[in-house]
Amino acid sequence: MSENINVKIGLEIHVPLRTEQKLFCSCRTNYYETEEPNLNTCPVCTGMPGSKPFPLNGYALETVVMIARLLECKVIDENIFVKRKHYNYPDLPSGYQRTSEPIGKEGILNGVKIWEVHLEEDPGRYDLDSGRVDYNRSGVPLIEIVTAPDMKSAEDARNFLKELVNLLKYTERIVDVGGVMRADVNISIEGGAKVEIKNINSVRGAFKAIGFEVIRQKGLMQRGGTVKQETRGFNEKSLITTSMRVKETADDYRYIPDPDIPPLQFESDFVAGIKLPETPQTRKKRIMESYGVREDYAQVMVRDKDIADLFEKLMNSKKVKAETASMWICREVLRQLNYRGIEYNECKLNEKIVSELLQLVESNAITEAVGKKLLERIIDSGESPKALVEKEKLGTVSEAGQLAEIVEFTIKENQQAVVDYKAGKPEALNYLMGSVMKKMKGRADYNVVMKLMKEKLK
Numbered sequence: 001m002s003e004n005i006n007v008k009i010g011l012e013i014h015v016p017l018r019t020e021q022k023l024f025c026s027c028r029t030n031y032y033e034t035e036e037p038n039l040n041t042c043p044v045c046t047g048m049p050g051s052k053p054f055p056l057n058g059y060a061l062e063t064v065v066m067i068a069r070l071l072e073c074k075v076i077d078e079n080i081f082v083k084r085k086h087y088n089y090p091d092l093p094s095g096y097q098r099t100s101e102p103i104g105k106e107g108i109l110n111g112v113k114i115w116e117v118h119l120e121e122d123p124g125r126y127d128l129d130s131g132r133v134d135y136n137r138s139g140v141p142l143i144e145i146v147t148a149p150d151m152k153s154a155e156d157a158r159n160f161l162k163e164l165v166n167l168l169k170y171t172e173r174i175v176d177v178g179g180v181m182r183a184d185v186n187i188s189i190e191g192g193a194k195v196e197i198k199n200i201n202s203v204r205g206a207f208k209a210i211g212f213e214v215i216r217q218k219g220l221m222q223r224g225g226t227v228k229q230e231t232r233g234f235n236e237k238s239l240i241t242t243s244m245r246v247k248e249t250a251d252d253y254r255y256i257p258d259p260d261i262p263p264l265q266f267e268s269d270f271v272a273g274i275k276l277p278e279t280p281q282t283r284k285k286r287i288m289e290s291y292g293v294r295e296d297y298a299q300v301m302v303r304d305k306d307i308a309d310l311f312e313k314l315m316n317s318k319k320v321k322a323e324t325a326s327m328w329i330c331r332e333v334l335r336q337l338n339y340r341g342i343e344y345n346e347c348k349l350n351e352k353i354v355s356e357l358l359q360l361v362e363s364n365a366i367t368e369a370v371g372k373k374l375l376e377r378i379i380d381s382g383e384s385p386k387a388l389v390e391k392e393k394l395g396t397v398s399e400a401g402q403l404a405e406i407v408e409f410t411i412k413e414n415q416q417a418v419v420d421y422k423a424g425k426p427e428a429l430n431y432l433m434g435s436v437m438k439k440m441k442g443r444a445d446y447n448v449v450m451k452l453m454k455e456k457l458k
C-alpha cells in the first residue's frame, strides 16, 4: 500500500471556560477541584421538571466571541438559536444538551480551517464501574471548536492542537488543568468511510489515537476489508481504539431550538468592544523588545505560555540575566521536558528553583556542566539547587594549586595526546580537557584548567 495515500483528519475540540457560574444557573463551576459529588447543583443543572434556565452567562458568551475572533472567524451577530441536542445517557438528566448555533464561522489557525465555534453546556460525569453520576460538571460552559478535515497525519493534528491549546491559554479564560480538554477526531482514508474517535483528553492522546487508527484502517483495507462509518472509543492506557457504536447522524439527535431561551443577538459594538488578549505573536515581539531576547528563543518560548510565563517571572525578579534565562530555558529545560515527553506544568520546577539554579551558574558558584546535571535531577525532584550544592559539595573548583596536580597527572597519563597536540592537532587538547573535567566530575573551572593546560603543554 502506498505511503502517501490520502488521509483526512478533522477535530472537534471541547474546552471548559473559566467562569464563576454555570451557563444557565448560578452554581459554581469548579468540578475539577471538588471532591464531593453533586455539591454544586440546582434544579436547572440537574434537569428537574419545570425548572427554567437563567439568562445565558454573558461572560461565557463574551469568551466564545473573543476566541472566535482570535481564530479569525466571522462572528455571527444575530438570531443564534440555542438548540437542544437529544440523547439518552445517565450524565444528561434533561435528556438534551444545550448547544448554540455557530457563533463564529470560517476561521483559520496554522493553515487549518476552522469551520465553526459554538457555546454549549457540559454534561455530568457518569462512572460506568460504580454506576454513580456526579452533576457538578453538568451545565458548565464549554467552547466547541470544529475544524475542517485539513490535517493529514497524527503529527499535523498534534501541531494544530498544541497551537490551539496555547492560544486558548493566552485568553486566561479556559480551565487549564490536565485532562479537561476533550477532542473528538474524525479520520477518513481515501476509499473508506469516516470514523470518529471519542474520549480523547490530551494532545498526546490525540496523537496516539490517530496513529493507531490510521494503521488500523490502512491494514483493514490492505486485507481487502471495508472501513465502515462508526464511532470508536480511545483507551489512553492500552493506546488502542475500539468500536463503540455505528455513528449517529444529525437526525438522531432531533435538534430543536430551546423554547426557554431567546435567540442571541449582539449589539453592534459588543463584538468590536471585546478587548483581545496578548497573543503568542504579540508577546514574542514584546519579549524581544523588552528584554533583548534572540528571535529564535522568543519564538520557542511563546509557543508554550507556561514557558513564556516562567521566563517573565524570572525577569520580574531581576535576579538573572535575560540571556542566561532564555538560553537555559530553550536549550536545557525544554530538552529535559522533551526527553521525558512531559509539559512544564507536569514537572517539579518552578520559577524559584530555576532562578536559584541560574544564579549559581551566573555567579560561577557551579559550572555549567554541574548546572546541567543538577537540572536533570531537580526537574523530577523539585529539590533546592542551592541546598544540593552545599550538601554534596558541588561548587566550582577554581583553586589553581589543586587543579594543577590533576592537569599534570592527566598529561602524564596521556602522552600520545600530548604528542598529537604538539604535532598540531587541536582536538587532542579537547581530549585532555575532557579527561580533567571528567576526573573533577564537571566541577573544575574550565578557564583555569585551560590556562594551566596550555602552560604545561608549552
Ligand SMILES: [Zn+2]
Residues within 6 Å of the ligand: 022, 025, 026, 027, 040, 041, 042, 043, 044, 045, 046, 139
Ligand atoms: Zn445549577
